[in-house]
Amino acid sequence: MDKIVESYQEADINFENMELKKLKKYALRGNLRAQNTIGDRYYIGDGVEKNYEEAFRWYKKAADEGYNVAQYNLGDMYYCGFGIEKNYIKAIELFKKAANKGNIEAACNLGCMYEEGDGTKTDYEEAIKWYVKASEQDDFYAQYNLGNMYMYGKGVAQNYQKAFQLHEKSAKQGYMKAQNTLGYLYEEGKGTLRSYENALKWYEEAAYQEYPYAEYNLGGMYYTGKGVEQNLRIAYAWYERSAEHGLEKAQKALSEKF
Known part of the structure; x- marks a missing residue:
């Protein structure tokens, strides 16, 4: 009961801006959010x-007590191999614990791991399940x-209408890959x-975030005059920016078109 009362009373404390010495007092009293911070x-x-081993130790304290944010963070450390040997199986285990408590980042990561076959066999249906869980929370x-x-x-019948709807939702939140x-x-x-x-419009949104594929595609629109008056000077500028950001097909377009 004491722990529940303490958790309620400390729910609104701004741990993020607290000095470390004071923060550790809360953490040593068992406050999971303080430990994660x-x-x-x-x-x-x-x-x-910066100390990954020490980060791992504090995340583990909170994760072992069921704090979903710490479970996600600890899973991410296992996934990346920061502070601990890389272990996809442990990452999946922790991501599942966090995702089942509503952690959307963990759910999305699980989708990626099942799609790519990281630490498990490739399973598109399982990937879709976790992507749906996170996307319904607007991730x-x-x-x-x-x-x-x-x-x-x-893992699902090809459906461009559904693809369009999902990319539009993501794009409207500013994600450059979805915009492209x-x-x-x-x-x-x-x-x-x-x-x-x-x-x-959408190529521009992503290109102004310096996404090279969008810069290339925008260059193509100006080169062919699609949706805009043809302008080879502007087309060249976008191809050049894309090339500078490392896209080989943009470098090829510069040499072949101009």
């Missing part, structure tokens, strides 16, 4: 020297990934009516 401090080197990464599952027919894909779907008229103007 100390883990964050050591993980990123906020006010202390833009999960919406994008789930949209791709529908676009390419992975939405531009493509508008340009090709897949899952929606073809609209070069809308394609141009």
